[in-house]
Amino acid sequence: MNKQLLHVSVVALVLLAVLIVSTTYWQTWAVGDLADRQDNAIALVARLTVDRGKILGAGGTVLATNRRHRKHGLTIFTRRYTAADIAPQVIGYSTTAGTTTGLEQSLDDYLTGANTNLTNTFKDTLNKLGDQTVHGDNVILTLRPALQALALQQLAGRCGAVVALNAKTGAIYAMASSPTYNANLIEQPNGFAKIGRIKGACGDASALVNNATAGLYPPGSTFKMVTAAAALDSGAYTPSSTFFDPGYCVEYGQHVSNAGNPDQNGPETYGNVTLAQGFEHSINSVFCNVGKHIGGEEILKYAKRFGFYSVPPLDTPPSASLASGLYKNGKLFDPKNESQIDPGRLAFGQFSMLSTPLQMAMVGATIANGGEEAQPYLVDRIVASDGSLVSRTTPHMLGRPIKPQTAAELNQMMQLVVQGGTGTTAQIPGVLVAGKTGTAETGVAGVYDAWFVCFAPANNPRFVVAVQVEKQLNGFGASVSAPIAKAILEKLLGR
Amino acid sequence: MPLADPYLLPMAALLTAIGVTEIYRLGPSNAFRQALWIVIGVAAFAATLFWLHKDYRALERYKYVFGVTAIGLLFLPALPGIGETINGSRLWIHFGSLQFQPGELGKIALIVFLAAYLREKREVLAQGRLKDWGPLLVIWGGAMLVLFATNDLGSALLYYGIFLAMLYVATARISFVAAALGLFVIGSFGLSYLTPHVQDRVTNWLSPWSTHTIYCPLSGHPALRQDCQSYQLVQSLYSLGHGGFGGTGLGHGIFTSTGGRQVIPDLNTDFIYSALAQELGLVGVAAVLLLYMGFVLRGFRIALTASDGFSKLLAAGLSFGFAFQTFVIVGGITRVIPLTGITLPFVSYGGSSVVANFLLVAGLMLISHRANRQQAGA
Numbered sequence: 001m002n003k004q005l006l007h008v009s010v011v012a013l014v015l016l017a018v019l020i021v022s023t024t025y026w027q028t029w030a031v032g033d034l035a036d037r038q039d040n041a042i043a044l045v046a047r048l049t050v051d052r053g054k055i056l057g058a059g060g061t062v063l064a065t066n067r068r069h070r071k072h073g074l075t076i077f078t079r080r081y082t083a084a085d086i087a088p089q090v091i092g093y094s095t096t097a098g099t100t101t102g103l104e105q106s107l108d109d110y111l112t113g114a115n116t117n118l119t120n121t122f123k124d125t126l127n128k129l130g131d132q133t134v135h136g137d138n139v140i141l142t143l144r145p146a147l148q149a150l151a152l153q154q155l156a157g158r159c160g161a162v163v164a165l166n167a168k169t170g171a172i173y174a175m176a177s178s179p180t181y182n183a184n185l186i187e188q189p190n191g192f193a194k195i196g197r198i199k200g201a202c203g204d205a206s207a208l209v210n211n212a213t214a215g216l217y218p219p220g221s222t223f224k225m226v227t228a229a230a231a232l233d234s235g236a237y238t239p240s241s242t243f244f245d246p247g248y249c250v251e252y253g254q255h256v257s258n259a260g261n262p263d264q265n266g267p268e269t270y271g272n273v274t275l276a277q278g279f280e281h282s283i284n285s286v287f288c289n290v291g292k293h294i295g296g297e298e299i300l301k302y303a304k305r306f307g308f309y310s311v312p313p314l315d316t317p318p319s320a321s322l323a324s325g326l327y328k329n330g331k332l333f334d335p336k337n338e339s340q341i342d343p344g345r346l347a348f349g350q351f352s353m354l355s356t357p358l359q360m361a362m363v364g365a366t367i368a369n370g371g372e373e374a375q376p377y378l379v380d381r382i383v384a385s386d387g388s389l390v391s392r393t394t395p396h397m398l399g400r401p402i403k404p405q406t407a408a409e410l411n412q413m414m415q416l417v418v419q420g421g422t423g424t425t426a427q428i429p430g431v432l433v434a435g436k437t438g439t440a441e442t443g444v445a446g447v448y449d450a451w452f453v454c455f456a457p458a459n460n461p462r463f464v465v466a467v468q469v470e471k472q473l474n475g476f477g478a479s480v481s482a483p484i485a486k487a488i489l490e491k492l493l494g495r
Numbered sequence: 496m497p498l499a500d501p502y503l504l505p506m507a508a509l510l511t512a513i514g515v516t517e518i519y520r521l522g523p524s525n526a527f528r529q530a531l532w533i534v535i536g537v538a539a540f541a542a543t544l545f546w547l548h549k550d551y552r553a554l555e556r557y558k559y560v561f562g563v564t565a566i567g568l569l570f571l572p573a574l575p576g577i578g579e580t581i582n583g584s585r586l587w588i589h590f591g592s593l594q595f596q597p598g599e600l601g602k603i604a605l606i607v608f609l610a611a612y613l614r615e616k617r618e619v620l621a622q623g624r625l626k627d628w629g630p631l632l633v634i635w636g637g638a639m640l641v642l643f644a645t646n647d648l649g650s651a652l653l654y655y656g657i658f659l660a661m662l663y664v665a666t667a668r669i670s671f672v673a674a675a676l677g678l679f680v681i682g683s684f685g686l687s688y689l690t691p692h693v694q695d696r697v698t699n700w701l702s703p704w705s706t707h708t709i710y711c712p713l714s715g716h717p718a719l720r721q722d723c724q725s726y727q728l729v730q731s732l733y734s735l736g737h738g739g740f741g742g743t744g745l746g747h748g749i750f751t752s753t754g755g756r757q758v759i760p761d762l763n764t765d766f767i768y769s770a771l772a773q774e775l776g777l778v779g780v781a782a783v784l785l786l787y788m789g790f791v792l793r794g795f796r797i798a799l800t801a802s803d804g805f806s807k808l809l810a811a812g813l814s815f816g817f818a819f820q821t822f823v824i825v826g827g828i829t830r831v832i833p834l835t836g837i838t839l840p841f842v843s844y845g846g847s848s849v850v851a852n853f854l855l856v857a858g859l860m861l862i863s864h865r866a867n868r869q870q871a872g873a
Contacts, residue, residue, distance in 0.1 A: 001807055002799055004664045008811060009795035011660070012818035016788045019822060020781050022829035026735040027777040034736030037704075039721050041758045042733045042773075045749045072755045096753060 044098045048076040051385075053111040053136030055091055055103065057083075057145040058173070058380065064091060064104070064183075075133060079104075081183040086148045088183040089210035090175050090316060090378065095187055102210075103139065103378065106317045110382050110390065111136040135385035142171040142380045142393075150491055151176035154484040159202035160469035161211035163361040164488050167461045169395035170365070170374030173492065175358075177215070181207040202471045213314065213321040216354035217468055220440030221282045221422075221477070222451045223349025225363050225410065228279055230302035231290045233406040239276040239413060245269060249288030251344040258284045259439070279413045280421035282437060284348045291347025297338050299346055300326070305401035306363050306373065308355070309334060313398075315378040324355035349440060361466035364453040367414065368434070368461030371407035373398045415458050423452065426482040428490060432458035435485065437477030447471050452481035456489050463492040498867035499860040500797060506790045507841055507856045511849075513783060514842035517770055520746055521763045525844055532846040536853035543857035551861045555805050558611030561604045566637060568601030569654075573644040598650040599838070599851035602820075603858070605654055606661070606812035613665035614804040621666040648693060649827075649835030653820055655679055660815040661808055699725040700833035703732075728827075728834050730759045731769040735829070742776025749773070763844040765836040768828050783842075784825070791818040797863040800870065810862045813855050 026034070035043050055064035063086075066077040079094045092102015100108055108114075113136040151162035155178040164174035179200030185191040198207040209215065231237040247269035248255040258267040259282070270283055278286030291299060303309070309325045309332065311318055326333045326341075333352070335341050345351035358376065366373040374395055381392040402410075414434035417423040422437040438451030450472045455464040465488045467481040511533060519526035547553070554561070613620070655675075663672045687694040703725035711723035721729045737749065748770065751757055759766050772780045794814025801807045820840055827834035838848040840855075 001664060001667075001804065004667050005795060005798050005807065005811055008660050008664055008815055009791070009798075012791050012795070012815050013788055015822040015826075016784055016791065016818055018831060019825045019829065020784050022826070022831045023735065023772065023780055023784070024777055026732055026829055027739055027772065027780075030732075031736045031739050034733050037721075037729075037733065039719070039729065040733045040736075041730055041752055042737045042749045045751070045753055045758075046737060048753060049749070071753060072751050074749070074751075074753075076753060 045074070045076070047098060047112065048078070048096060049074060049133070050112045051077050051133045051135045052079065052094065053113070053385070054138045055111075056138060056140045057143055057148075058141060059144065059146075060140070061145045063087065063141070063145065078187070083145055083149070084183040085180045086145055086152060087143060087175065088181055089177045089208065089212075089320075090143065091183065092316075092320075093183050093186045101208075102316055102320060103141075106315055107139055107379070107382075110139060113137060113385075137390050138383045138385065140380045140383065141378055142173060143175065143378060144173050147174040147488065147491055148176055150174075151484075151488060152178060152180060154487050155469065157201050158469050159200040159205040159211070159471065160467070161215055161357040162468075162484065162488060163212050163357050163464075163466045164492060165361060165365060165376055165464050166374075167365045167368035167455055167464045168374065170376045171380070171393075171395070172376050172378050173463075174488065175210070175212045175378070177209070177211040179205055179207045205470070210316070210320055211468070211470075212357045213312070213316065215356060215468070215470075216322055216324070216327065217357075217449045217451075217470065218440035218442070219324075219349040219353060219355040219360055220438035220449065220451055221284075221348055222360050222363075222436050222438035222453050222466075223353060223355070224279060224282065224287050224347070225360075225367065225414075225436050225453065226303050226306060226308075227287050227290060227299055227347045227349075228275070228410060228413065229306075229363075229367070229402050229406055230299050231275065231294055232409050233302065233402045234294060234298060236294050237275050237290065239274065239279075239409050241275045243273055243275065243278060243283075243286045243289060245271060245273055245278070245283050245285045247285065249285035249292075249344055251288060251292065251342070256284065256288050256344055276413050276416060279436075280416040282348075282417075282422045287347040288344035291343035291345075294343075295338055296335070296341030296343035296346050299343065300335070300341070302401065305399070306366060307359060307398065307401075312356075312358055312362060313375055314358075321358070322356060324359040326352050327354045328352060349438065357466050357468040360451065360453050360468075361464055364436075364455055364466060365464040366401055367407050367410045368455035368458075368464055369407070370404045371402040372400050411458055411461070414454070418454070422478050423454070423482050425478050426452065426454055426486045426489075428456065428486060428493070428495065431456050431489075431493060431495075433486075433489065434458040434461070435482065437482060439476040439478075442471055444471075447473050448475055450475050450477045450480035452477050452485045454482075454485050454489065456493060463489060465489055465492075498864045498871065500793055500863040500867075502793050503790065503856055503859055503863070506786055506793070507852070510783070510786060510790075510841035513771070514767065514839075514844075516745070517767060517774070517842070518763050518844045520774070521750065521770060525763055528846075529844050529849070532849045535846070536849040539850050540853040540857045543854055544861065547857075547861055551858070551865070552803070552805055554607055555611040555614070558608050558615075562608035562612070565601045565605035565608055568597040568604065569637075569650065570644065571597045572647075596838075596845060596847040598647065599845075599847040600854075601650075602653065602657070602816060603813075603851055603854050606657060606809065606816055609658060609661045610805055610808035610812055613661055613808055617665040617804070620662075620671075621668060647835075648696060648833070649823055649837035652823055652835060653816065653837060656819045656823075657812055657816045660819070661812045664808060664811050665804075695724055696833040696835065699728060700827075700830060703729050703830075727760055727766070728830070731766055731828055732830070734759060734769040734773040738773035738776045740777045742772075742774050742779055745774050747774065761836065764838060765824060765843065766828065767843050768825050768839055771842070784821075787818070787821050787840075791815075794859055797859055797866060800866040801862055802866060802869055806862045806865065810859060813858050817852075817855060 052066055062082050064081050067080045069076050092104040094100045094104040113134050151174045160178055162176040165172045179198050181195045195207055247267040248257045311321045311323045342351045375398045377393050382390040384390050418426050418433045418435050423435040426433050426435050433456045435454030440449040450469045453466045455461045465485045467485045469480050472480050515529050518529050659672050705720035708717035711718035762770050791814050798807050798810035824837045824839050826832040838845050840852050
């Protein structure tokens with residue numbers, strides 16, 4: 001019987017050995033996979049036991065912090081937002097149910113201290129053994145809370161967005177989206193319903209959406225920066241190239257009129273002008289003719305160089321940003337040949353061209369920075385809970401969409417706009433301001449999307465501001481958006 | 496018992512201590528009750544040693560009493576009035592507020608019966624005459640009936656496994672084992688059409704996570720399988736995953752949601768392994784499993800050194816039963832086999848389990864004492 005006993009004992013021991021193997025699988029190999037599961041109730045609680053890192057503004061103002069609770073024998077931390085309505089679309093939120101958006105989502109690994117490097121893992125293990133709370137890394141943004149608040153105050157409940165950034169580095173100082181909401185509402189009963197009822201002055205905006213990165217608007221005449229860049233950079237034109245403006249441009253045998261003249265009935269008419277003057281006074285017929293001559297494909301080629309047709313790289317989750325470009329039936333449309341484009345209307349920013357305020361700010365910043373485009377960023381540095389530096393953002397150049405010569409010529413032309421053209425409302429005494437207005441048709445007569453893209457000081461550009469205000473009745477870029485941009489610039493320049 | 500195996504009792508004590516510590520951590524009031532049961536278990540252990548210290552082989556004469564007891568205990572929960580259905584299985588009986596899982600004690604009775612019966616009939620059985628298959632078919636039928644009547648797949652599996660191991664030791668016929676195994680598989684398949692319970696367990700085992708919602712009998716609404724039928728298994732896996740290699744440390748595991756609800760049902764009984772795995776980590780539970788292996792190894796050593804067939808079969812049955820029970824529950828938790836609720840020997844919370852396992856240790860110690868005395872005398 002002993003032989004059989006040996007056999008059975010081997011079977012019994014093998015069965016137990018299998019258990020060690022299977023347990024090893026679940027406790028080492030499958031750990032990451034299990035932790036990422038949506039229905040993991042344990043990981044959900046574990047998240048809350050981490051003292052989530054703070055999010056701070058550029059000056060050290062706390063924007064997101066935690067509340068400590070003692071619940072069922074566990075210390076848990078819930079998010080608390082201070083200055084909760086100045087940048088909720090950028091910062092996002094982190095709920096007790098484990099939902100995250102915005103920077104709270106994209107920086108989650110840092111904020112929960114889960115970013116894997118050896119020192120961190122070692123520290124975490126020691127903390128766990130010592131029954132100490134795991135502290136996440138703190139994030140310091142480039143956003144300036146006071147500037148952000150000013151931008152929202154200037155927008156005054158109107159739907160729109162303000163983007164202010166550093167032309168040389170791409171550091172974003174303000175990214176305001178209106179209407180806004182209080183991020184602490186999210187965790188309150190019916191919070192989402194309350195936020196859903198915030199519609200803004202335009203009546204149909206969602207407060208949760210970051211209009212600066214995900215709001216698509218016809219750029220109108222601000223797109224003339226792109227068209228002019230293509231015209232000059234390709235060598236087809238110079239700023240002094242001459243045009244005759246009869247008040248309209250002929251396309252497909254039809255008149256495409258200039259903007260209306262407030263003093264007369266009918267469109268504005270300028271007669272003989274240069275390209276620079278056409279830009280200064282934002283004459284549609286001039287750009288219509290430029291578009292017809294260089295072609296829609298050429299304009300789109302330059303637009304793509306500036307970053308149109310791709311989602312601009314940013315610290316927020318990619319899903320929170322949209323690509324600018326031509327849109328057809330709600331989808332990004334990349335024409336295969338010239339016949340699919342209306343080059344005349346595209347040249348002055350109509351014809352289903354849609355752009356985000358961030359994208360237009362990047363065009364302005366590229367011109368300001370001598371033709372080199374800096375990658376925009378929101379996170380200045382990440383600091384561990386003990387104060388040691390985890391990472392610091394170093395400015396990164398995306399490329400050189402236009403030649404320095406072209407950028408310099410555009411800079412001059414944009415200065416003319418503010419000095420004596422359509423953008424005089426943005427003048428700041430003692431500072432050279434360069435800008436471009438935009439008043440885009442919305443499809444409803446007399447209601448416009450008002451734009452202004454500018455930078456200062458124009459002789460050594462540092463600050464770029466793009467302002468977009470949606471659906472303004474008889475509101476123009478010059479009358480609605482340029483004063484907002486001016487106020488932001490003054491604050492940035494310390495005036 | 497001066498000549499009894501010196502390792503068994505310390506190992507059993509260590510496992511019991513680990514169990515009661517974790518039960519205390521999960522709920523101090525339960526730990527107090529468990530401690531009381533341990534006292535009763537130790538008393539039963541001592542009583543057994545005292546009562547049988549002359550010659551435990553006297554039990555052989557009462558084999559049919561044990562056989563009937565085993566079947567009776569198994570079917571007790573199926574009786575209306577005293578049986579209670581918990582988690583879809585009828586394996587508890589209750590008298591007033593006192594709950595009892597009789598299957599645990601039935602296990603010991605069955606092993607004693609099989610050891611005596613097989614010792615007597617092993618030669619006849621090994622010849623393989625058709626008429627001698629009768630008793631075996633009765634046991635097979637019994638296991639199937641239990642499965643059908645009480646939905647207690649865990650106990651059925653355990654009983655049948657013990658039966659197969661002991662049959663093999665007694666007859667040395669691997670063909671019997673294969674045939675019996677085949678019959679079990681066919682029988683369970685047949686039953687899975689009759690009772691959805693068995694089928695559910697297999698589905699939950701093979702694909703605990705579903706991507707689309709299916710009808711959930713618990714709530715009556717469509718739900719993802721991981722939120723309904725396989726919820727317990729899946730959350731238990733998350734517990735293992737959260738513990739990882741080193742564990743969270745005793746007392747630092749997460750077992751309740753922020754709402755105060757216990758995440759894994761039956762955590763201190765069937766699922767105590769998930770709690771241990773989270774708090775002690777792989778390092779800790781691997782050590783616990785090695786302890787089980789050590790216990791089983793000593794058990795089989797006793798079977799090898801015993802001189803008579805009854806003692807050998809009894810020791811083998813007790814040792815294999817111990818190992819197989821551990822395999823059924825931990826294998827179920829780690830998705831090696833379909834999950835069936837059964838206690839983890841010595842560690843799980845539960846009076847019947849504690850008492851039964853102390854009786855098991857008593858049996859092995861009695862056998863080892865006799866075997867060692869004979870060797871010393873020879």
